[in-house]
Amino acid sequence: MSVMFVLLPVALLFAGAALGVFLWAARAGQFDDLETPSVRILHEDD
Amino acid sequence: MPATEPVAAPITAGAVACAHCGLAVPTAAVDAAAPRQFCCEGCRAVWAILHEHGLERYYALRAGAAPAPAPAVDRLYSELDDAGFQGRTCRPEPGGLLSTELYLEGVHCGACVWLVEKLPGLVPGVAEARLDLPRSQARVVWDPRTIPLSAIARRLGSLGYTPHPCRGLAAQAARRREDRAMLSRIGLAGAVAANVMGIAFALYGGALDGMEPEFSAFFRWASLLLTVPSLIWGGGVFFRSAWSALSARTLGMDLPISIGLLAGFLHGVVNTVRGSGDVYFDSVTVLIFLLLSGRYLQRRQQRAAGDAAELAASLYPTSARLLEEGRVREVPLETLVPGVLVEVRAGDLVPADGVIAAGRSTVDLSLLTGESAPQGVHAGDRVHAGTLNLASRLEVRVERTGLDTRVGRLMALVDEHARRRAPIAQLADRISGHFVAVVLTLAAITFALWARIDPSRALDHAAALLIVTCPCALGLATPLAVSAAIGQAARAGFLVKGGDVLEKLTRPGRMWLDKTGTLTEGRATLVRWHGDEAVKPLVAAAEAHSSHPLARAALRALGEPPAGTRMEIQETHGGGIEALADGRRLVVGSPEFVIGRAGEPQAALAAAVGALAGEGLTPVLVAVDGRVVAAAGFGDPLRADAGAAVDRVRGLGWRPGILSGDDARIARGAGSRLGLPAEDCRGGVSPEDKLRAVLASAREGPVVMVGDGVNDAAALAAATVGIAVAGGAEAALTAADVFVVRPGVGRIAELLDGARRTMRVVRRNLIFSLGYNVVGVTLAMTGVLNPLMAAILMPLSSLTVILSSYRARTFGRPDAEEARR
Numbered sequence: 001m002s003v004m005f006v007l008l009p010v011a012l013l014f015a016g017a018a019l020g021v022f023l024w025a026a027r028a029g030q031f032d033d034l035e036t037p038s039v040r041i042l043h044e045d046d
Numbered sequence: 047m048p049a050t051e052p053v054a055a056p057i058t059a060g061a062v063a064c065a066h067c068g069l070a071v072p073t074a075a076v077d078a079a080a081p082r083q084f085c086c087e088g089c090r091a092v093w094a095i096l097h098e099h100g101l102e103r104y105y106a107l108r109a110g111a112a113p114a115p116a117p118a119v120d121r122l123y124s125e126l127d128d129a130g131f132q133g134r135t136c137r138p139e140p141g142g143l144l145s146t147e148l149y150l151e152g153v154h155c156g157a158c159v160w161l162v163e164k165l166p167g168l169v170p171g172v173a174e175a176r177l178d179l180p181r182s183q184a185r186v187v188w189d190p191r192t193i194p195l196s197a198i199a200r201r202l203g204s205l206g207y208t209p210h211p212c213r214g215l216a217a218q219a220a221r222r223r224e225d226r227a228m229l230s231r232i233g234l235a236g237a238v239a240a241n242v243m244g245i246a247f248a249l250y251g252g253a254l255d256g257m258e259p260e261f262s263a264f265f266r267w268a269s270l271l272l273t274v275p276s277l278i279w280g281g282g283v284f285f286r287s288a289w290s291a292l293s294a295r296t297l298g299m300d301l302p303i304s305i306g307l308l309a310g311f312l313h314g315v316v317n318t319v320r321g322s323g324d325v326y327f328d329s330v331t332v333l334i335f336l337l338l339s340g341r342y343l344q345r346r347q348q349r350a351a352g353d354a355a356e357l358a359a360s361l362y363p364t365s366a367r368l369l370e371e372g373r374v375r376e377v378p379l380e381t382l383v384p385g386v387l388v389e390v391r392a393g394d395l396v397p398a399d400g401v402i403a404a405g406r407s408t409v410d411l412s413l414l415t416g417e418s419a420p421q422g423v424h425a426g427d428r429v430h431a432g433t434l435n436l437a438s439r440l441e442v443r444v445e446r447t448g449l450d451t452r453v454g455r456l457m458a459l460v461d462e463h464a465r466r467r468a469p470i471a472q473l474a475d476r477i478s479g480h481f482v483a484v485v486l487t488l489a490a491i492t493f494a495l496w497a498r499i500d501p502s503r504a505l506d507h508a509a510a511l512l513i514v515t516c517p518c519a520l521g522l523a524t525p526l527a528v529s530a531a532i533g534q535a536a537r538a539g540f541l542v543k544g545g546d547v548l549e550k551l552t553r554p555g556r557m558w559l560d561k562t563g564t565l566t567e568g569r570a571t572l573v574r575w576h577g578d579e580a581v582k583p584l585v586a587a588a589e590a591h592s593s594h595p596l597a598r599a600a601l602r603a604l605g606e607p608p609a610g611t612r613m614e615i616q617e618t619h620g621g622g623i624e625a626l627a628d629g630r631r632l633v634v635g636s637p638e639f640v641i642g643r644a645g646e647p648q649a650a651l652a653a654a655v656g657a658l659a660g661e662g663l664t665p666v667l668v669a670v671d672g673r674v675v676a677a678a679g680f681g682d683p684l685r686a687d688a689g690a691a692v693d694r695v696r697g698l699g700w701r702p703g704i705l706s707g708d709d710a711r712i713a714r715g716a717g718s719r720l721g722l723p724a725e726d727c728r729g730g731v732s733p734e735d736k737l738r739a740v741l742a743s744a745r746e747g748p749v750v751m752v753g754d755g756v757n758d759a760a761a762l763a764a765a766t767v768g769i770a771v772a773g774g775a776e777a778a779l780t781a782a783d784v785f786v787v788r789p790g791v792g793r794i795a796e797l798l799d800g801a802r803r804t805m806r807v808v809r810r811n812l813i814f815s816l817g818y819n820v821v822g823v824t825l826a827m828t829g830v831l832n833p834l835m836a837a838i839l840m841p842l843s844s845l846t847v848i849l850s851s852y853r854a855r856t857f858g859r860p861d862a863e864e865a866r867r
Contacts, residue, residue: 004261008268012241019237026229032222036179039156040163042107 066093092206099168101161108157123199124376125365126211131378132195135211143173145187146195147215150207153182161205169193169201183212211364221349228345232338235280239331242269243837246328250834259321266318269327273311280334281307283341297479299521305482306516307333313509323506326513329836333518336844344525344545366397369441382447390429390440398431399446406619408595410434414453414756415707415732420570420595422619432756436595453756456733460781463737463764473549473808474524478517485515492827503829510831514822519815519843524808526851531804538858539787540797547783549808550767551801554699555748557794558740559692560758561706561716561729564771565791566682570595572603573663573683576654577676581632585668585676588625588632591615596666596680597623622666633669644669651677662712684716687792692720694795698802700750703727705736707757736761752794769794800857807854811847818843 025031062071065082066089076083084090096104125131136146153162158177162184165175171192177184188198202209212218245265252262284307288300310330317323365376367389374389382388382398390396392407406424414432423429429442431451448454489508496504528545535542542548559565575582586604589597591613614626622635624643633643637655646652647667654677658665663679695702703726706713713729728739736751737760743749744766751758751765754772762768763781770782772789779785786793822839825831 022233023230026226033178039159
């Protein structure tokens with residue numbers, strides 16, 4: 001059971017990495033406009 | 047006699063479709079030899095541009111969503127190249143490039159995104175174009191050494207997307223940063239909540255089956271450490287707001303929230319350090335996450351409404367046409383100085399106060415003064431900024447600009463009253479004061495009771511009570527219901543700028559309606575016709591040659607004239623038209639004009655003219671071959687739905703009245719047809735009088751002002767709730783709390799109904815969440831509550847409120863709602 005002392009921090013590290021990616025995306029403005037990219041991708045031909 | 051003659055072939059609608067916009071091509075515009083037909087030059091131009099650059103794919107992408115016909119463009123947009131303007135709105139980019147944001151009219155679908163973003167291929171020198179569809183805003187990056195911004199704007203305009211410089215970019219950027227920060231907080235709070243919950247599951251399992259103390263201590267410390275950033279960064283939003291409310295000696299929902307969060311956290315810290323007792327970290331972190339999400343949703347909805355109103359406002363012209371040595375140059379409005387000469391074309395707004403130097407025309411004062419009848423003006427007359435030039439080109443010597451104009455002074459009044467208006471305490475905030483008192487008292491009682499029964503657990507139980515009563519659901523009850531309603535309202539065509547507006551609209555009081563454009567159509571219309579019906583086609587054919595507003599009105603009522611009538615026309619300014627058509631001599635115009643050329647009319651028609659004037663209508667006589675044969679009355683008729691809407695408003699407990707800039711007789715006439723008492727129908731009211739009337743009513747209770755013009759703006763800002771109706775002036779949009787996208791008073795009743803339904807949902811939510819709190823308090827006081835129960839009970843209550851808010855139909859489908867009830 002003492003593997004817990006290792007597993008929990010490792011799990012939290014993963015969670016922290018995911019959170020870091022989210023924070024980067026939010027700050028880079030990836031969530032500013034949620035509508036246009038959905039139509040843009042349909043028409044990209046080049 | 048003309049009626050019995052065979053009429054020239056009528057326009058057959060839908061026979062040929064325009065190759066660009068798909069609308070019917072008028073018969074006259076059909077060119078049988080051409081492979082493609084276009085309804086207008088604008089559409090032909092767009093098609094040619096797309097074809098030339100191999101962009102026909104636009105038509106395939108568009109499939110189904112037909113755009114409006116492209117407007118023919120004659121603007122130069124040279125004001126966009128002004129150095130001062132670019133300094134304010136453009137940003138330098140690497141490589142000597144510049145970038146700016148342009149608001150585009152008429153973008154509506156994916157094909158528009160595709161086409162606008164093809165701009166670099168269409169215009170050499172444009173490096174990048176990105177369109178933000180919901181905001182109709184394009185970011186353009188270009189090389190100023192290769193091409194001026196005005197050329198890019200002209201190309202966008204020729205594609206049918208009339209560009210406008212965006213105002214308030216700094217404010218927009220600030221709001222965007224705020225949004226991103228809020229989203230980051232939610233992300234952190236969510237990640238923390240999920241992980242703390244995961245750890246809490248282990249602890250609950252341990253509590254049931256037993257767990258070695260070192261593991262339980264490890265898990266508690268891990269939860270504690272995880273909770274800290276969420277509490278400081280996420281919960282900080284609530285602590286700050288509660289603190290600023292306290293410093294202002296008011297109470298808000300954030301105070302009990304802060305107490306709950308802090309109690310939960312500190313209690314958890316104490317028990318973690320002691321190594322015994324319960325910890326509520328999972329509840330605390332989930333609370334922070336849910337509350338932040340609610341706050342974010344609420345702000346986004348209100349922001350969307352504010353943005354849309356701002357965009358509509360930015361549609362108003364920001365340029366003036368400066369006349370220098372006989373040449374016209376478009377310059378930004380702000381650069382105008384007294385003494386310069388500007389050109390005002392027919393259909394343009396007058397950019398500044400001044401005196402007409404050359405030209406004669408009619409101007410529409412309705413936005414500025416509320417006077418609906420157009421006024422004839424000629425050289426030497428004074429015209430004001432914000433009035434609309436209707437008939438023909440004018441040259442105006444500028445006297446006052448910007449804030450010194452009459453509009454500018456009115457706007458200063460608007461600012462003053464918008465600032466002075468005190469916000470009302472919302473229902474939830476009023477409850478919160480009592481709530482805090484009750485919860486703190488109950489916590490004290492719990493502590494006192496348990497101190498006698500089992501002193502070691504007294505603190506635990508009191509803390510548990512504070513945590514379980516943390517008004518998550520209560521804090522979400524109003525914001526969620528209101529933001530869901532504001533979202534639905536926006537889809538139904540009401541842009542609501544603040545959360546408290548809907549609540550204010552449920553407390554009936556006075557309602558002042560502006561007449562022009564709100565109760566009435568807002569434009570001259572043919573409402574009466576006495577005499578010979580047979581001359582109507584002939585009149586229409588003659589009026590088709592005139593740009594006078596009454597001639598346009600006659601044409602709308604009588605229909606397009608049969609093609610092919612040969613005409614010789616002579617128009618006398620301020621009088622009427624004389625025409626020679628098919629050998630018959632026609633005179634149409636004011637009574638003096640027509641009588642001077644065709645003699646006195648018969649008694650019946652003379653009486654009709656008197657009756658028209660008595661009704662407040664503008665009379666027009668028609669004479670054929672020297673004999674007066676018909677009398678027409680022009681006016682601004684009530685909207686078809688005005689009667690029913692006013693009745694509905696009255697039925698909801700409001701006392702409607704009219705405040706009109708129009709003649710008192712016309713205002714009373716409209717009022718009596720709506721069943722309003724004469725003392726509530728005031729005409730000839732100046733903007734300042736409107737403001738005074740609203741302030742006087744405000745002393746007696748809530749007052750709602752509905753209007754659309756600059757003349758209403760100050761009153762809109764001073765009213766408890768100001769409602770601006772579409773088609774109005776920018777000033778009205780910025781001053782009002784609600785912007786109704788579609789015109790007409792019928793929508794006002796809908797808005798009031800929607801507000802009532804919204805408040806019903808708010809009250810239902812408050813009752814739900816208070817009910818949950820009663821359960822929670824009972825459990826905590828009896829000492830039965832444990833962290834697992836709190837972890838289930840609290841999100842459950844929030845979930846109920848969320849479902850109740852988003853399932854409710856507040857705006858848009860009242861019929862379905864009533865049928866279900």
